[in-house]
Amino acid sequence: xxxxxxxxxxxxxxxxxxxxxxxxxxxxxxxxxxxxxxxxxxxxxxxxxxxxxxxxxxxxxxxxxxxxxxxxxxxxxxxxxxxxxxxxxxxxxxxxxxxxxxxxxxxxxxxxxxxxxxxxxxxxxxxxxxxxxxxxxxxxxxxxxxxxxxxxxxxxxxxxxxxxxxxxxxxxxxxxxxxxxxxxxxxxxxxxxxxxxxxxxxxxxxxxxxxxxxxxxxxxxxxxxxxxxxxxxxxxxxxxxxxxxxxxxxxxxxxxxxxxxxxxxxxxxxxxxxxxxxxxxxxxxxxxxxxxxxxxxxxxxxxxxxxxxxxxxxxxxxxxxxxxxxxxxxxxxxxxxxxxxxxxxxxxxxxxxxxxxxxxxxxxxxxxxxxxxxxxxxxxxxxxxxxxxxxxxxxxxxxxxxxxxxxxxxxxxxxxxxxxxxxxxxxxxxxxxxxxxxxxxxxxxxxxxxxxxxxxxxxxxxxxxxxxxxxxxxxxxxxxxxxxxxxxxxxxxxxxxxxxxxxxxxxxxxxxxxxxxxxxxxxxxxxxxxxxxxxxxxxxxxxxxxxxxxxxxxxxxxxxxxxxxxxxxxxxxxxxxxxxxxxxxxxxxxxxxxx
RNA sequence: GGGCGCGUAGCUCAGCUGGAUAGAGCACCUCCCUUCUAAGGAGGCGGUCAAAGGUUCGAAUCCUUUCGCGCUCACCA
Numbered sequence: 287x288x289x290x291x292x293x294x295x296x297x298x299x300x301x302x303x304x305x306x307x308x309x310x311x312x313x314x315x316x317x318x319x320x321x322x323x324x325x326x327x328x329x330x331x332x333x334x335x336x337x338x339x340x341x342x343x344x345x346x347x348x349x350x351x352x353x354x355x356x357x358x359x360x361x362x363x364x365x366x367x368x369x370x371x372x373x374x375x376x377x378x379x380x381x382x383x384x385x386x387x388x389x390x391x392x393x394x395x396x397x398x399x400x401x402x403x404x405x406x407x408x409x410x411x412x413x414x415x416x417x418x419x420x421x422x423x424x425x426x427x428x429x430x431x432x433x434x435x436x437x438x439x440x441x442x443x444x445x446x447x448x449x450x451x452x453x454x455x456x457x458x459x460x461x462x463x464x465x466x467x468x469x470x471x472x473x474x475x476x477x478x479x480x481x482x483x484x485x486x487x488x489x490x491x492x493x494x495x496x497x498x499x500x501x502x503x504x505x506x507x508x509x510x511x512x513x514x515x516x517x518x519x520x521x522x523x524x525x526x527x528x529x530x531x532x533x534x535x536x537x538x539x540x541x542x543x544x545x546x547x548x549x550x551x552x553x554x555x556x557x558x559x560x561x562x563x564x565x566x567x568x569x570x571x572x573x574x575x576x577x578x579x580x581x582x583x584x585x586x587x588x589x590x591x592x593x594x595x596x597x598x599x600x601x602x603x604x605x606x607x608x609x610x611x612x613x614x615x616x617x618x619x620x621x622x623x624x625x626x627x628x629x630x631x632x633x634x635x636x637x638x639x640x641x642x643x644x645x646x647x648x649x650x651x652x653x654x655x656x657x658x659x660x661x662x663x664x665x666x667x668x669x670x671x672x673x674x675x676x677x678x679x680x681x682x683x684x685x686x687x688x689x690x691x692x693x694x695x696x697x698x699x700x701x702x703x704x705x706x707x708x709x710x711x712x713x714x715x716x717x718x719x720x721x722x723x724x725x726x727x728x729x730x731x732x733x734x735x736x737x738x739x740x741x742x743x744x745x746x747x748x749x750x751x752x753x754x755x756x757x758x759x760x761x762x763x764x765x766x767x768x769x770x771x772x773x774x775x776x777x778x779x780x781x782x783x784x785x786x787x788x789x790x791x792x793x794x795x796x797x798x799x800x801x802x803x804x805x806x807x808x809x810x811x812x813x814x815x816x817x818x819x820x821x822x823x824x825x826x827x828x829x830x831x832x833x834x835x836x837x838x839x840x841x842x843x844x845x846x847x848x849x850x851x852x853x854x855x856x857x858x859x860x861x862x863x864x865x866x867x868x869x870x871x872x873x874x875x876x877x878x879x880x881x
Numbered sequence: 882g883g884g885c886g887c888g889u890a891g892c893u894c895a896g897c898u899g900g901a902u903a904g905a906g907c908a909c910c911u912c913c914c915u916u917c918u919a920a921g922g923a924g925g926c927g928g929u930c931a932a933a934g935g936u937u938c939g940a941a942u943c944c945u946u947u948c949g950c951g952c953u954c955a956c957c958a
Contacts, residue, residue: 367901626937881918
């Protein structure tokens with residue numbers, strides 16, 4: 287079906303040729319949705335044409351409107367307010383649109399894998415502690431962006447890199463060796479990531495004690511931090527790990543395997559997954575090789591102490607170290623290696639890194655270095671930078687244990703959903719298992735929607751009290767509307783795509799919902815361009831509000847006696863439910879049949 | 882200090898390439914369940930869009946400056 291705006295643009299060009307003998311360029315024609323308080327569907331801004339029309343804004347609007355009304359079927363009426371020409375679109379356009387999507391099961395979606403291959407990296411945790419609220423934003427965003435890209439026709443590869451080596455994991459290992467009494471997840475009944483995380487916290491406590499003791503004994507703070515026995519021990523362990531000392535490697539493997547098992551369960555609850563995992567322990571040496579291989583590039587240089595640097599001053603950045611004087615890799619070197627491996631393996635058009643905005647500088651540098659090394663594909667690297675999640679009490683600090691644990695939070699949301707549901711008591715006759723499933727859907731839906739509805743770039747505040755409110759602009763509100771629609775469809779024995787509504791007249795309520803549905807494809811496309819699930823989330827909210835108004839202000843469909851009108855409305859209901867369900871699933875949120 | 886980002890109602894957030902009287906939700910105050918699920922709907926209260934200049938027929942949106950907040954600039958990851 288021909289796009290409405292395109293049709294109007296063509297018609298307006300024709301108008302200007304006929305009335306003013308002028309050929310317009312597309313950008314001059316500004317169309318926007320008519321605001322609710324005025325009559326009409328689409329508004330043409332006439333100010334830019336005053337030089338051509340040589341008339342007042344009102345007269346110009348009148349002239350254009352009159353021509354359109356008389357000569358273009360699409361436009362049935364118009365009105366002019368100041369310099370705005372409001373056009374009323376023929377309602378047959380809307381019913382034709384509705385008919386055109388009836389048989390599509392996912393209108394707005396592009397053909398699967400019709401576009402290039404792209405990679406989305408997200409999550410990328412450290413293996414020394416459990417996932418927390420910050421990771422939830424990362425995972426929800428990454429997973430949703432991947433789904434949105436896929437729906438837009440891209441072939442998407444979801445990956446994460448697991449930071450499984452380094453001083454942080456050695457800290458947990460040392461603490462476990464010293465204070466662990468051979469505890470295991472089985473012996474304690476704790477999730478593996480929680481157990482290991484506890485020892486990370488324990489390490490920090492001991493470390494702080496030792497520092498305090500050393501300072502009391504006359505050392506400076508700086509000395510104390512370097513000399514505390516427990517940190518020395520952790521560093522020594524890292525050296526032994528790199529040297530491949532069997533019992534250390536064994537311990538490392540064991541503790542990491544605990545963590546992976548814990549992560550797996552958290553990911554399952556979150557509803558996210560990956561096509562390929564990269565482990566830093568596999569890739570960290572490759573970065574070094576790659577850097578050494580490109581040592582002759584003009585901007586790479588070696589200092590007297592043997593460390594290797596890159597000069598980025600020409601790009602208004604600093605000099606950046608790539609290899610330490612002892613020849614070991616730093617963070618960015620590993621990322622260089624990983625990026626190259628990925629390109630060799632997948633040849634993607636774009637590499638999206640979902641990583642917090644505190645690493646903006648790092649990713650600028652990474653892309654730049656790779657380009658300087660001569661990799662053209664590095665231009666496709668894009669950092670999907672998102673803001674931090676704050677708590678009302680301030681910032682989260684994992685070492686001090688002031689974090690909101692991901693598992694705890696998700697469970698709490700599910701429990702809240704359960705309490706509210708049971709209080710409302712609408713779930714008669716539902717099996718217990720089905721109920722539990724529903725509580726998870728609602729609880730997680732609330733959490734995901736709460737996080738995804740805000741612009742990823744912005745820092746956001748997570749207020750637990752507000753997140754537990756299931757009224758208003760929330761996931762459950764949307765899920766509820768879906769359930770209500772499904773109930774209507776059940777009661778009227780609606781069979782998908784099987785109804786025809788002939789020439790039932792559309793009233794304003796019908797049109798307002800259809801118009802919102804009409805915007806779905808464009809919103810889906812725009813959210814892919816901007817990599818913003820928030821756009822989609824806010825669209826769905828708008829759709830749901832419009833539908834609820836329709837629901838409240840039309841006679842109950844189940845009791846509607848005019849078959850054509852009934853069928854029309856059922857169609858609107860079915861398509862709205864579908865758009866809600868598809869849209870929410872792109873946010874990684876399930877939508878129930880009943881609630 | 883350099884770089885990047887942010888600042889919209891009491892609170893949390895929308896506001897697309899500049900366009901009409903700046904919108905929602907929460908909170909607070911009214912209504913509406915003998916019409917399909919009230920986790921809903923209708924209405925009220927609440928804003929010098931951080932500030933000042935500039936560009937424009939027209940600025941929350943673009944430019945400049947200032948103020949405030951955050952992040953970042955490690956031989957940490």
